[in-house]
Amino acid sequence: MYLTKLLVRDFGKFHNKGMDLDTGINLVVGYSESGKSTIRDFLIGMIYGIPRREGITRVRSNYDLRKPQDSSGYSGTAYIKDGDKTYLVDRTFLAGAKKASVLDVASGREVRLEYADTLSGTLCETDKNTYLDTKCILESDDSDSAVELKKYLTNITLTGTANINKSEAVKYLENEKKNHIPRPLIRRLDELNEHISEYDGIDEEIEAVENEIKSLNEEFIMEAERRKRVARRLVENEDGSVSYETDATLEEKIDKLTERERTYGASEKEAEPAEKKEKKKKEKKEKPFTDRIPVILGTGLLVILIITAIVYMLPFEAMIRKLFIAFTALFVFITIIDGFKEKGAFDGEKDDAVPDEEEFNKVIEELKEEAEKQEEIDFDMTFAKEYQDKKAELKKKEDALIDRRNERARLRAEFDQVFKKKSELEEEVQAIDFAINKINQLSTKFREEAFKKLLVNISEYIEKLTLGEFTSLGFDKSGDIVLKHGEQEFPLSRLNDEEAGIVFLAVRLSIAKHLSKEKLPLIIDGTSMLDSVSEIKAFADVLVSMKEEQIVIMTDDRGMASIFESKGISFNLINL
Numbered sequence: 208m209y210l211t212k213l214l215v216r217d218f219g220k221f222h223n224k225g226m227d228l229d230t231g232i233n234l235v236v237g238y239s240e241s242g243k244s245t246i247r248d249f250l251i252g253m254i255y256g257i258p259r260r261e262g263i264t265r266v267r268s269n270y271d272l273r274k275p276q277d278s279s280g281y282s283g284t285a286y287i288k289d290g291d292k293t294y295l296v297d298r299t300f301l302a303g304a305k306k307a308s309v310l311d312v313a314s315g316r317e318v319r320l321e322y323a324d325t326l327s328g329t330l331c332e333t334d335k336n337t338y339l340d341t342k343c344i345l346e347s348d349d350s351d352s353a354v355e356l357k358k359y360l361t362n363i364t365l366t367g368t369a370n371i372n373k374s375e376a377v378k379y380l381e382n383e384k385k386n387h388i389p390r391p392l393i394r395r396l397d398e399l400n401e402h403i404s405e406y407d408g409i410d411e412e413i414e415a416v417e418n419e420i421k422s423l424n425e426e427f428i429m430e431a432e433r434r435k436r437v438a439r440r441l442v443e444n445e446d447g448s449v450s451y452e453t454d455a456t457l458e459e460k461i462d463k464l465t466e467r468e469r470t471y472g473a474s475e476k477e478a479e480p481a482e483k484k485e486k487k488k489k490e491k492k493e494k495p496f497t498d499r500i501p502v503i504l505g506t507g508l509l510v511i512l513i514i515t516a517i518v519y520m521l522p523f524e525a526m527i528r529k530l531f532i533a534f535t536a537l538f539v540f541i542t543i544i545d546g547f548k549e550k551g552a553f554d555g556e557k558d559d560a561v562p563d564e565e566e567f568n569k570v571i572e573e574l575k576e577e578a579e580k581q582e583e584i585d586f587d588m589t590f591a592k593e594y595q596d597k598k599a600e601l602k603k604k605e606d607a608l609i610d611r612r613n614e615r616a617r618l619r620a621e622f623d624q625v626f627k628k629k630s631e632l633e634e635e636v637q638a639i640d641f642a643i644n645k646i647n648q649l650s651t652k653f654r655e656e657a658f659k660k661l662l663v664n665i666s667e668y669i670e671k672l673t674l675g676e677f678t679s680l681g682f683d684k685s686g687d688i689v690l691k692h693g694e695q696e697f698p699l700s701r702l703n704d705e706e707a708g709i710v711f712l713a714v715r716l717s718i719a720k721h722l723s724k725e726k727l728p729l730i731i732d733g734t735s736m737l738d739s740v741s742e743i744k745a746f747a748d749v750l751v752s753m754k755e756e757q758i759v760i761m762t763d764d765r766g767m768a769s770i771f772e773s774k775g776i777s778f779n780l781i782n783l
Contacts, residue, residue, distance in 0.1 A: 208287060208288070208289040208330060208331055208725070208726055208727055208728075208756075209228070209230055209287070209288055209726075209727075209728055209756050209757035210228050210250060210253065210285050210286070210287055210288075210728060210757070211227065211228055211229070211285075211286040211287070211288055211293075212225070212226075212227055212228075212285065212286040213225065213226040213227070213228065213249070213250075213253075213283070213284070213285050213286075214226075214283055214284045214285070215246070215249055215283050216280060216282045216283045216284065217275050217278045217280030217281050217282055217283070218245065218248075218249050218252075218273055218275065218281065218282070218283050218300070219242060219245035219248070219249075219272075219273045219275065220242055220245060220275075221242060221245065221249075222275070222278060226246070226781060227779070227781075228757065228759065228779065228781075229757075229779040230756060230757055231757065231758065231777060231778065231779070232750060232758045232760065232771070232776065232777070232778040232779070233757070233758065233759045233760065233778065233779045233781065234760050234762065234767065234768055234771070234778050234779070234780050234781065235759060235760065235761045235762070235781045235783065236762055236763070236764075236765055236767075236768065236780065236781070236782050236783065237761075237763060237782065237783030238763055239763060241763075241783040242783050243732065243761035243762075243763070243783060244732060244761065245273060246761065246783070247343075247345075247730055247732045247759075247761055248269050248272075248273055249273075249283060250728065250730060250759065251335075251338075251339075251343065251730070252273075252283075252298070252300060253283060253285045253287075253296055253298060254325070254326050254327075254331070254338075254727075255324075255325050255326070255327065255335040255338065256298070256300070256306055256307065256324035256325050257269060257270050257273065257300050258270065258324075259302045270300070270302070273300075274300070280299075280301075281299060281300045281301045282297075282298060282299040282300060282301075283298060283300075284296065284297045284298070285298075286312075287326075287330065289330055292311065292312075292313065293311075293312040293313065294309050294310065294311060294312065294318065294330065295309070295310040295312055296308075296309050296310075296326070297310070306323060306324035307320065307324060307325075307326070309326070309329065309330070331725055331727060332724075332725060333723070333724070333725050333727060338727060340363075340718070340722075341718055341719050341722050341723040342719055342723055342727050342728065342729050342730065343730045343732075344712065344715040344716070344719065344729075344730065344731045344732065345732045345733065346708070346732060346733025346734070346735060346736070354700075355707075355711070356699055356702070356707045356710060356711045356714070357688060357699045357700070358372070359711065359714070360680075360688050360699075360714060361373075361688065363661075363714075363718065373646060373650050376646060377643055377646055377647075380639050380642055380643050380646075381643070383639055384636055384639045384640070384643075387632050387635045387636050387639065388632070388636060389628070389629040389632040389633060392625050392628055392629040392632065393629065395625050396622065396625055396626060396629065399618055399621060399622045399625065400622070402618050403615060403618050403619060403622065406611055406612070406614070406615035406618075409608060409611050409612050409615060410612070412608050413605065413608045413609065413612065416601055416604055416605045416608060417605065419601055420598060420601050420602070420605070423594065423597055423598055423601065424598075426594075427591070427594045430594075431591075503543060503546070504543070507539040507540070507542075507543050510535075510539055511532070511535055511536050511539055514531070514532065514535045515532050515535075518531050518532060661717070661718070661721060661722070662679070662680050662681060664717045664720065664721045665680050665713065665714050665717040665718075666678065666679035666680050666681075667717070668713040668714075668716050668717045668749055669690070669710055669713040669714075671713070671745050671748065671749055672709050672710075672712060672713045672742065672745050672746060672749065673706070673709055673710065673713070674741055674742065674745060676692065676706075677690040677691065677692050677697065677710070678691060678692050678693065679691045680710075680714075683696055683698075690702070690710065704736075705736055705738065708735070708736030709736050709737070709742065711736075712731075712736060712737075712746075713749075716749055716750075716753065719753070719755075720753050720755075726755075726756045728756075728757045728758070728759055729753075729755045729757065729758045729759070730759050730761070731758065731759070731760045731761065732761040733761065733762070734746070734760065734762045734764055734767065735763075735764075737764070740770060743764075743766075743767055743770045744770060744774060747770065747771055747774055747776055748774075750776075751776060768780055
């Protein structure tokens with residue numbers, strides 16, 4: 208794929224600037240500030256667009272830099288040839304506007320873009336980051352070219368891209384790992400475990416107290432029954448027989464005392480956690496039956512009305528209708544009355560409630576008074592008071608134990624929450640470890656591939672462009688990248704800016720040739736590192752050997768064209 212006719216409509220300093228590109232080598236020649244870099248950004252922008260903001264990668268956004276200051280427009284067009292097809296790309300770079308339209312010139316139909324604002328995925332598969340890493344060679348603007356070269360070579364050989372620094376990436380992940388190690392949570396879990404262990408056996412203690420209360424209740428019931436028997440009086444009947452006379456009132460009061468204790472096992476279950484008790488308190492009480500009487504009567508009346516309507520709709524005689532309605536009303540009335548009876552609406556209040564503590568004490572006092580009145584009967588009711596005091600102590604002990612059990616439940620709930628958070632952090636730490644290991648594995652893979660293929664090809668171009676001063680590129684014993692000449696090794700830090708620039712150009716040309724997977728325009732912006740005719744000739748030989756479909760060179764060296772001509776290399780010259 209290559210670009211042909213360009214119309215730089217409104218872009219940077221250019222307005223309606225026409226330009227024709229061709230296959231092979233295109234020389235765009237101009238002095239400093241003539242617009243060479245503007246044309247470079249226009250070419251890249253026509254393919255990939257120009258976002259207003261930078262993404263997470265190092266891709267530069269020149270949106271504001273190239274936006275014309277003296278025009279409201281920001282657009283351009285370009286013809287692109289891909290095989291035997293020609294496309295017209297019309298693009299506006301303004302934020303918020305429709306970005307690009309692609310027209311198939313032969314059919315006249317618009318081509319639908321796979322992704323908005325970019326031809327990637329439609330006319331090519333290479334994304335913008337990869338294109339800038341492989342096919343777009345910019346002259347280094349770093350003050351220390353050797354440092355920039357080392358950084359680029361290290362990244363490309365260890366990560367496969369110039370935008371990712373392996374060491375910085377691993378360092379960042381290591382810091383994230385430190386921040387996610389859950390040491391405070393582990394300490395808190397140990398503290399909670401220690402506190403929870405203090406409540407071991409609390410359930411057994413509560414059960415033991417409940418059994419004591421149950422045994423006390425049984426003893427009280429047995430003693431009360433015994434005292435009922437003692438309170439009976441032996442009397443002689445008229446026929447001479449002997450029988451016991453009971454005091455019905457006294458026995459009724461004793462039965463009332465024992466009734467609550469008899470039902471203790473059924474009514475008092477194991478104490479529930481505090482939160483469940485609170486929930487039961489909030490449950491709504493069932494509405495009394497009397498509150499539903501209006502609804503019942505209304506429903507009955509509605510049934511009568513419905514039956515009446517149906518009867519009048521059917522062809523019955525008047526007398527039959529009246530009888531039908533009357534019997535329906537009677538049936539509904541009897542049904543309602545029967546329902547009231549079933550619900551106990553006509554019964555008096557049943558006095559079968561289990562006495563509470565206050566009523567229990569009241570009955571005890573009444574029995575004491577009875578005992579004082581009946582001095583001839585040996586009926587000591589102090590046992591009931593003693594029972595009540597013992598039970599109160601046991602209930603107090605039980606309540607304290609239940610509070611401890613509720614505290615244990617609270618600690619366990621906190622333990623579960625802290626444990627869940629710790630598990631989440633540990634999963635993140637595992638993910639970070641996986642990412643670090645993956646980076647190291649990929650780095651090893653890229654380095655091995657660099658040894659096998661890339662470094663060999665880079666070395667070929669380095670030897671040509673440096674005119675044999677350096678013959679290859681490799682790694683020393685410590686793993687640092689070095690240049691070699693025979694057995695001699697030269698660290699990159701020893702290169703001057705001109706040497707570093709030539710080596711950098713050789714590296715980028717080799718990557719463009721051997722790492723790029725598609726035919727896309729090769730853009731070279733800047734050739735100032737080539738300051739001799741021999742170096743330019745070597746550069747021209749390398750370009751010819753690459754056999755690229757289209758090469759666009761931005762240079763301020765007007766003598767380069769004549770050197771190309773002297774070597775018989777055809778090219779397309781564009782003067783700015």
